[in-house]
Amino acid sequence: MKRLIKLFAILFFIPFFVEAQDLADALRYSNLQIQGTARSGGMGNAFGALGGDFTSVSINPAGIGLYRSGELSLTPTFGQTQVESNYLGSMRSDSKYNFAFNNISYVSTIQTQNRSETGIISVNVGIGFNRLKDFNSTMVVEGDNVNGSFMDYIADNANANDWSDYYEQLAWDTDILLYDENNNEYWHDLQDAGYGQNQRKSISRQGSIDEYSLALGLNFNHKLYFGASIGIMDIYYKESTELLERDLNNSVPYFNEMQFDSYLRTSGTGYNVKLGVIFKPTNEIRLGASIHTPTFYNLHDVFETSMYSSVTYDDGVTENYDALSPFSEYDYDLETPLKATLSAAFVIAKRGLISIDYEYVDYGSASLRRGGDGYNFVDENGEITEAYKSVGNVRVGGELKLNEAISLRAGYELYPSAYNSQAFGVSQPNADANLMVYSSGLGYRSGGFYIDLAYRYSVMDEFDLLYPAPQSDLYPAPQMAAFNTVKNNVLFTLGFKF
Template sequence: MRNVLRYLFGGFCLFMLTAGQVRAQTVADAWRFSQRLPGVGARLTAMSGASAAGLADYGALYSNPAGLGYYRASEVIGGLTWMNARDAATYYVPGNRFDWESELRATNLDHLAAVYKVPTVRGSLVLGMAYARVADFTRRLYFQGDNSANSITDSYLPYPGEYTVTDDGDLQFNNDIPFIAYQAGAIEFLPAEYEAGRYPFYQAVAPGTTIRQIGEVTEEGGLHELSFGGAIEAAPDLFLGVSIGIVTGFYRFERQYEEDDFRDENTPDLYEVAVEGGLLRGFDYLRAQDFFEADLQGFSVRAGLSARLSPSWRLGASIETPVFFSVQEEYSTVLETFFDEGGSLQYGGQPGDAGTGSFDYEIRTPWRLRIGAAYQTRQLYVGLDLELIDWSQLRFDAATDRSFIQELNRQVRDMMEPVVNTRLGLAYQLGGTTLYGGLAVFPDPHRSEIRETETDRQRVFGSLGASIQLAESFRFHIGWTQEQFEDYYQPYGDVERPPFVRETVRRNRLVIGLTYTLPPPKAPAIRRRR
């Protein structure tokens, strides 16, 4: 675990060590790419996605496609989304804490959809197609604090088994982190200490000095799904549906971490690095930049049924196959150390550098089982959904580095467990206006020991919205939801009493949409024989 802790950049990004490469494939990545918004579109956003019992909304393609069967007319729908992510962070260093806030905003296409009500003599046949935003990764963390207990340069120091000195006196590393730090001047090797049989490395920041630590982590991107499906009334008041989803998206992670000798306590006599042509003396400033970007493509299938038990009650269930993601990832690490005398040293970010490269792999998300019940009158609709997901069934795969993939899958089994997501949605009609409300709770699937050590990452969504009839065929929708969860971030580990951040993240999402309803289809005439 000591090598793994070197790569611990918090709940967002954990860089794993294998065969001299720094990568960004982690259990946290797979979980992130597998999460979904509670509902798609303005209406289901406002109802926190409660639709498993069966609901005439294009969003049924993404929850229970049997709900399409309740459509009475064809529709064309489109909309935009606006996201505001706020992060309240507390940075804990030994003996002190510092509070900070940050935010990040994004505007995107939310959905385009078309639903066609096929003319039938009896029963119902409805076809649908939609392109919708199903996940949003937008968030930003900022923290700053003064630390006199340790430095990230402490965590760069190699263990005895992570370096060798050849008979010719050449220094070699079998771990990328100390190698990058050595090349960038954040740690130095002392041949005299090695020859004397003592530990031969020391770090740029002298123990006991106070440094200012500044960090910023930004995440951007999201997932969209193109879905095709349909529903049929297989028997009176019993609807069956199926949909096929093609998922595309991207995720971008950027971290900038800095350490500043703002009190000038690290004087030139405390640290020096030998370079060609002279010496660099005295630590002044350090900047570490980490980046990775993932392009994702996948597909899944959903099937469901909905039964209208009476004019007021509906029951429904759906099942979704795993999403089979293909991930193409690029990553890089750049480290630069500035000195009081002599300038600076930088390493990384160039093709062939350690910590920079690309990797292709696959993720298989868990199966999802969803059941729902709904009560409906002429004015009121109340829906409740339960969704079972066994997150321990997440899996990685790749054509190369099988031992690395097996280790990731072992971590999934050790870290994750099943959860039941809950959605509750309400709708109340007042003339030409319908008001919506909702609540969704997605429990943290990490095992209890992780929740106790770090934090409980349960996601809670509250939502409101309305639909307003603008004209006979046009209807305007607005849906708002606020997501809140706690998170834990550690800028570096592998030291005694490492600093860490506790976060409260609030993401407000506003979706607006417009629906054009076509005239109801006329059923084919039945010709009688004379």
């Protein structure tokens, strides 16, 4: 178990060890969950064979070929993310609310005036954006640790001559990393006293991944639809962490408390191309297929850390120290995996429909490229291949028309964990960290006007660490924390057809 935790800390510790670009970045920006319109969101985003909704441009661009008229749509959303943590038997919970726009789009339909209803019936052009990922969340983890400290990681690195201006130097400058000249080693007061301090960590994340698309769709004979799109991706991600360790029981000589803060901001753009086809063998059946090229990102990271400590000396004087790391900036490229989707939809008695998408993604094929200093990421890309696997995402949705104006909807989405069950000779704790989304919706249509409303509930359980594990067996392995993340989203789409 100790070896498992240490390997997990080296390879998959995401919230804390963010100084370098690694496989965590590759997964963070490759693993997407479409937000889109309220109609699509209420039906589990299973729109690969349905089309007629701008969300389908991010799944199967052939869907734009099914538009029979022009359309303008707007989708604001209100969301709440709640994260519950369990660490050393202590439960904590925190929530974050946010308001955003999931979709703004415009579609124009050009009729060919082909009265024979054969050949190309119409050419459709669409432009707009869909939100593909929402990063907004806050979480708090807290517990009393009698067997370990973040300072173990700091001292272990210092003794291994792995000195960083972002970690070890700060601890040295704040007088909580000490040096024993007799034994020629670094140490800290918490280890010497047998630990027992309170640990509290808070993490705040903000940002999103948005896709701006230009799409073209062709309608052949009302039977066969082709589509292509160019997607421009926009990434903004910001993460602030605060780790506080306090000697609440006055059991550790000299040491009162320390606080380590880290800040990461990533921004960048990328591009991809999507191709798709939808075939209607009958009026009741629709079959779809699409392929997405990898997204080629150029990313820019900003990173810095700081540390505060309070120490009481033998003379009874308490000193407070502050230290700030250098300001780090780094440019690099990321290539996300190729995606392929197969879809089917079935119309039932002109009153209802059922739709399903199967999306294949090989997360192990993601790769970091062209660091700003010429670094080639060979080792990191090897870790990506070893740690991540291919998955099949499943989206299922249904719609029932109560009458010509009102429709009811429901959906389900399953996004399996990207982690291999075994990697580097050990089991991975998050191999079963699947994301599940349950959705429902309501639609109203009248002439050239429509309103859609949807509610989406997503849940995922996963494990993580408060701080990286020291590599030396002289220090105890850190304890894992369990997290339950629940997202509640309400989507509202207002649309006009013309």
